[in-house]
Amino acid sequence: MQNAKDLKEYREELKESLDNEFLRTTLDNFAVAYKAGRANAFKDFDLPQLIDDVACAKDAAASRIEELYEEFKKTAEAAGAHVHLAKDADEANRIIADIAKKSDCKTVVKSKSMTAEETLLNHLLEDEGLEVTETDLGEWIIQLRHEGPTHMVMPAIHLSRHQVKDLFSQVTGKEQQSDIDKLVKVARRELRRKYVEADMGVTGANFAIAETGSIGLVTNEGNARLVSTLPRVHVALMGLDKLVPSLDDALKILKVLPRNATGQAITSYVTWITGRNECASAEDGKKEMHFVFLDNGRLEMAKDPVFGEVLRCVRCGACANVCPVYRLVGGHKMGHIYIGAIGLILTYFFHGKEKAKNLVQNCINCEACKDICAGGIDLPGLIKEIHARIQDEDGHALPSILLGKVMKNRKLFHGLLKAAKFARPAVADGEGYLRHLPMMFAKDQASVRCLPWPTTPSATVGKRSSRA
Numbered sequence: 499m500q501n502a503k504d505l506k507e508y509r510e511e512l513k514e515s516l517d518n519e520f521l522r523t524t525l526d527n528f529a530v531a532y533k534a535g536r537a538n539a540f541k542d543f544d545l546p547q548l549i550d551d552v553a554c555a556k557d558a559a560a561s562r563i564e565e566l567y568e569e570f571k572k573t574a575e576a577a578g579a580h581v582h583l584a585k586d587a588d589e590a591n592r593i594i595a596d597i598a599k600k601s602d603c604k605t606v607v608k609s610k611s612m613t614a615e616e617t618l619l620n621h622l623l624e625d626e627g628l629e630v631t632e633t634d635l636g637e638w639i640i641q642l643r644h645e646g647p648t649h650m651v652m653p654a655i656h657l658s659r660h661q662v663k664d665l666f667s668q669v670t671g672k673e674q675q676s677d678i679d680k681l682v683k684v685a686r687r688e689l690r691r692k693y694v695e696a697d698m699g700v701t702g703a704n705f706a707i708a709e710t711g712s713i714g715l716v717t718n719e720g721n722a723r724l725v726s727t728l729p730r731v732h733v734a735l736m737g738l739d740k741l742v743p744s745l746d747d748a749l750k751i752l753k754v755l756p757r758n759a760t761g762q763a764i765t766s767y768v769t770w771i772t773g774r775n776e777c778a779s780a781e782d783g784k785k786e787m788h789f790v791f792l793d794n795g796r797l798e799m800a801k802d803p804v805f806g807e808v809l810r811c812v813r814c815g816a817c818a819n820v821c822p823v824y825r826l827v828g829g830h831k832m833g834h835i836y837i838g839a840i841g842l843i844l845t846y847f848f849h850g851k852e853k854a855k856n857l858v859q860n861c862i863n864c865e866a867c868k869d870i871c872a873g874g875i876d877l878p879g880l881i882k883e884i885h886a887r888i889q890d891e892d893g894h895a896l897p898s899i900l901l902g903k904v905m906k907n908r909k910l911f912h913g914l915l916k917a918a919k920f921a922r923p924a925v926a927d928g929e930g931y932l933r934h935l936p937m938m939f940a941k942d943q944a945s946v947r948c949l950p951w952p953t954t955p956s957a958t959v960g961k962r963s964s965r966a
């Protein structure tokens with residue numbers, strides 16, 4: 499049954515986000531810039547073919563995920579690395595804490611890793627007495643604020659430079675300016691010392707290549723190179739879904755990932771790591787290298803005929819960029835750890851029904867995420883399936899919190915329509931009709947109706963109501 503206290507709290511949180519003009523303006527501006535940047539980045543490509551290539555490569559990898567893990571283990575160990583498999587988040591964190599203990603590590607620098615967010619790695623390492631510093635600028639900001647990311651690629655997109663200025667002033671004990679270049683310099687100055695002093699570096703990985711035992715890291719700030727190079731111990735934590743058979747498969751994904759994430763043809767840095775690199779601070783001149791793979795339900799998911807396609811996700815974050823609801827409320831209300839359409843799904847699988855039940859109601863089934871997905875995942879269909887599962891388990895229909903609020907507020911409703919206009923190709927047919935009503939209305943009589951699109955005032959619901 500729905501927990502009334504949670505629901506009330508969630509409603510209040512939503513209201514807070516809906517009242518946040520800065521958040522909405524920032525996300526709107528980003529969404530418009532993203533759309534233009536992405537279109538430009540793909541202009542010389544056959545995009546459906548690229549997406550199909552990613553989907554095929556990821557599906558093929560998922561179908562032999564255990565075999566690929568064994569192959570990776572063999573090749574990586576032959577190159578001098580240690581390979582570990584954790585069944586869940588606690589085990590992954592424990593493995594990493596034990597590595598730190600055995601290697602007498604006291605300080606850790608980290609580059610951005612959604613998998614480490616998934617396991618809440620920092621909490622355990624800090625509980626064990628280690629000093630952990632995030633080195634991605636956005637991640638460092640949210641670490642200082644003791645909060646989670648609001649976007650998978652841009653974790654601090656919800657904050658203004660003035661908020662960051664206040665935060666940095668507090669952290670450095672000196673009044674800072676809100677000029678972005680100056681704020682970046684402050685972060686650089688503070689973080690450089692940490693890289694040099696750190697005993698252990700923790701990164702994620704965008705790819706794990708079975709045939710060579712290598713990982714690939716796709717970054718813009720260069721911090722992952724410092725994290726994986728300077729400390730004497732490097733731990734890379736990644737989901738089993740990052741395994742691919744060969745470099746060719748990784749390159750197929752790399753062609754789409756930065757273009758779909760931020761509209762960049764390629765990120766500033768793409769780093770490939772195999773085995774133990776040289777390291778001046780290591781006793782034998784070579785760093786200790788560990789690859790930690792996280793299962794946390796991925797092996798089961800790979801065999802699931804409905805949800806198996808979730809493993810195609812390359813974590814580009816595009817499904818948040820185009821989501822009209824995300825643009826209204828931001829990432830903290832559109833996912834527990836993972837954000838956007840995929841966040842609603844992964845929250846259910848990785849963090850449980852209780853965390854997901856309020857979130858899944860936010861999907862208005864506009865299908866914009868499905869059209870933009872780098873892996874061609876049927877995100878709205880899967881969210882619908884999760885919603886139905888929760889309803890079955892809880893035994894009653896859940897009211898749509900966000901839509902209930904939006905429908906009562908004329909200004910917000912029009913804001914939502916304006917945001918949805920961005921996703922128009924996905925939600926409206928060529929004749930100016932919304933193909934699907936939002937999830938909570940997609941039942942009974944409403945299931946056979948289409949809504950007239952706002953730019954075609956002469957259209958009427960009745961005219962099209964017999965179409966379905």
Ligand code: SF4
Pocket residue numbers: 810811812813814815816817818838839840867870871872873874875877
């Ligand atoms: S579900 Fe698709 S669009 Fe969303 S993050 Fe994953 S690959 Fe990107």
